[in-house]
Amino acid sequence: MSEEIVLTVEDLIVEFPTRKGILRPVDRVNFNIKKGEILGVVGESGAGKSMCGSAIVGLIDRPGRITGGEIRLQNERIDNISHERMRKIRGRRIGMVFQDPLTSLNPLMTVGEQIMETIRVHLKISEAEARQRAIAALEEVGIPAASSRVDAYPHQFSGGMRQRVVIALALAAEPELIIADEPTTALDVSVQAQIMALLKKLCHERGTAVMLITHDMGVIAETTDRVAVLYAGRLAEIGPTKDVLSNPSHPYTIGLMASTPSPTGSTERLSQIPGSMPNLRAIPQGCAFNQRCTKAISACFKHLPILEPVDKTDVACWLYDEAYKDEAAEQSKTQLKEGA
Amino acid sequence: MSENSLIKASDLGRVFDVSKPWLNRVLEGSEKQFLTAADKVHFDIPKGKTFALVGESGSGKSTIGKMVVGLLNPTSGNVTVDGEDLFNPKDKKAQLALRRRIQMIFQSPYASLNPRWRVKNIIAEPIKAFNLLEGKAIQTRASELLEQVGLAATDGEKYPHEFSGGQRQRIAIARALASNPEFIVCDEPTSALDVSVQSQVLNLMKDLQKDLGLTYLFISHDLSVVRFMADQIGVLYLGRLVEIADRDKLFEAPQHPYTRMLIDAAPRVDAFGRTADAVVGEIPDPINMPSGCSFHPRCPLANDRCKTEPPSLIKLDRAEVSCHAVEENRNN
Known part of the structure; x- marks a missing residue:
């Protein structure tokens, strides 16, 4: 694995001004991700995991905003650039996979059209060529009979197959970084194992850096190279x-x-942390x-x-x-x- | 085992009619369609023990849970509580008495508590519904229940939104305990909670079981939680029980290929960098179920017999398995 750093997050602060004062869901968070590395971001709900991911791709809902720190993609600052420039980076250089595959796909377009759209926005190639690429992308993520399924709509796929389509979509423009926010939480265990294996294989093959956000310690253990533990918006470890x-x-x-x-050992009592976040x-x-x-x-x-x-x-x-x-x-x- | 069993489900089955409306059927010339959510499910739960049902989504876990508490009528089979039939009680009074002994805890503590009621009233509802206490005694009992689940008696004055997810699930547990039940069906009680809070709730449920001698039917998709909670486990696949075994037996020597697949696919905190063996396929369409054994399209051990003849549960040492491969010793 090369030591080239793809993403650097330095002292990142995200704030939401509200009537009852300023809230800080992300407070001075530091991490970086190297080429081909999978960084796990783990924490309980409300720890700021997803907010970190949204901040990196510039998708924080108003009135929230980045009030401190820097985010650099290949040494280029991306936290203070215009919306137009950010749109060119999103999808092209940073791919995204979200929790619910049904809401991240457009129900009115065939999956092929959606992948072709992504490819053609970012790369200058003909429609026929884009279609070939879309079929290849679907084949790569393990969708059977890709050349006919390319014309199917998202509702015609099962949950696991839809998440494969989303991964194909995220990888379509060959990004340097993928942000996967709870990609398997909505799926069954057997399908989860398939999707995680796929994500791991594709990213290692291509050297894509991955930020994997999840609350599941098992998934972290099996998939990631390094892990960041968040608590109340701050890095604990x-x-x-x-x-x-x-x-x-x-x-x-x-x-x-x-x-x-x-699932491997039997205990009579779980140890517990008192209280909640x-x-x-x-x-x-x-x-x-x-x-x-x-x-x-x-x-x-x-x-x-x-x-x-x-x-x-x-x-x-x-x-x-x-x-x-x-x-x-x-x-x-x-x-x-x-x-x- | 059956002598001191509190809950006995035998041949429990439920079929849902998922046909299109009559006019559409006539116009499109389509047939009626049926979904079998549960098929010939049977289990015994001994007093004071926990029986867990595990399976993926669509395996019929929740349908069975609803039938066991009497929220849903089965299309075949029945459930008995202490030998009394839950669905054909002798009279209204007997039915009410039976229902008091059964309670349920639901998955989402956000949806299962009325946001406009004070917590003390939420907890007091079963007490009033079954006429267990009167007057001031009701509120005293509600406070007592709150303390029993680790909350303060003064919390009764608050509304559900003032509590965190874990605290709300404690309130749901207090409500379930209010009618002094013997049997509680827990449908994914911790899947909406964070791990550190999950362990608090699971420990609480175990303590309550010990103190009050409760019997649980624990429904979950999470094998690690099931391993912690259950005494006996039934594995469901498309509405059918494929394996029933004691906890340790199931995890240490799983027999059915589906059980093995589930256990192997569950992510483990100590398996660094492991890539679970790719499991083939997904749960099939429950309306057009595969012939024979419903698991055969995904099963590495399937042969011609599995494709045509549905297997039935066979008894093994401390386990029951429904698989031709296990029966014919082709499983190793």
């Missing part, structure tokens, strides 16, 4: 998937992994996780933690900070005593 999932450092990631039931209007001062965290120390209630390397991952947590190490150790000692 980011690093190689294997390190983050099997040896998590942030208390939230630890809790998340422990509360995920596994704070409302965007009431994010506590300091670390957003402090009220649910069993290990919180005084610093967690005062200062916002920043990402620092811990082992092989980057973690935003005061427990690993040199200045607070003693207090953290003291805290766990007293907790052990209380437990005993």
Whole structure:
């Protein structure tokens, strides 16, 4: 895998001014995706996963807007460019796959017409040539009898086949980056396995960078190279998937992994994180996780933690900070005593 | 097993008429069409145990759940609760008494709570409907139930929109407990919740089962959740049970090719970089079901017999499987 960085997101802030004050669904998020790499973005509902994806493609609904940070595609800023220029990038250089394949396809056009439209907007080729490309694209995503199915309408496909069409559509103009927002959440497990395998294969073959947004830890483990864990709009932990999932450092990631039931082992009781994610209007001062965290120390209630390397991952947590190490150790000692 | 079973479903079947209107049928010369949502489903749930139904969408899980609580009449077969027939009760009084013992928890806690009612009234509704308590005792009981599911008694004054998804599902559980039921049908109770909240609700349901001796019918598509909750599991495919087995037996030695496929396709948190073996095809059209075994078009073990003769459940050690390949020992 080459080290070429396709997408850089730096200190990204998205804000929504409302009557009750400014809400920040994305707060100083940093990550990058290399060529041919699949980055998983995981978090609970409301963590800001989808908002990150929308910000990258410039599709944040008004009155929301990017108020800070930079987004760069191949070293070219795309967060402050005009709508016209962004339209040329969307579809051509960044492909998108959304959760519900039925709403992302036009019900009044055949799937072939939709793929041809995408190809012809971005590439100057004849209609006949575009049609051939559309058929090839459908064949590539595993749609049987592609040359006749190309003239079918979306409602004539099953859910899994529709999502394949959407992937063909996203890949049609050979983009550098694909943003897949919960691409298999609406599908059954057996079909989900097919779609994930397809996405993985195509992206590795072409060297496309992928940002895979999902809440499913299993999908993250099996599909992604690196993973970013979001909590209340902030990055809690980011690093190689294997390190983050099997040896998590942030208390939230630890809790998340422990509360995920596994189909392979049987347990009598799941460990649980108390409470639920704070409302965007009431994010506590300091670390957003402090009220649910069993290990919180005084610093967690005062200062916002920043990402620092811990082992092989980057973690935003005061427990690993040199200045607070003693207090953290003291805290766990007293907790052990209380437990005993 | 059948001696202390609380719920017994035998030969349960439901057919829906999905035909076009009469005039369209005459004009287009089309026939009546029927969808078999459940076919010859049978299971026993012993008192205090959890039976789980798993399957993909369209496999008939929810239809069976609705029939077991009496919300939907079966076209064939019946359900008995403690030996009493749910659909042909002796009299009105017996029917009401039977219904009090059965409750249901639905998938979406956003749709299953009336947004215009205070939580205390939502919880008190079953108490009033079955005339279990009177006057002030109703509110005392409602507060008690709220505390039992991990909420504060004062939360009763609030409206559903003031709660998060997990808290709402707790309210739905409190409402289900209000009529002191013995049996609760849980239809995908956590699929609308986030993992960290899901574990809270699942633990709560397990604790309540232990404390109150509840019996659950747990409907889910998520194998990891089922593995955590169930004692016995039935795997559904297109309305038919293809395998019934004890939990550990099902996960450690799945017999039916469909069960194996489901378990293999479920994403695992410890399987880094794994590509699940590509499963062929999708669930077929339930109106024009395949002949013979309905799984044969997707089955790697299918032969001519599977294409023509529908299999029936055969008993194995701690399991029942409906598969010709297993019967003929072609499955390894």
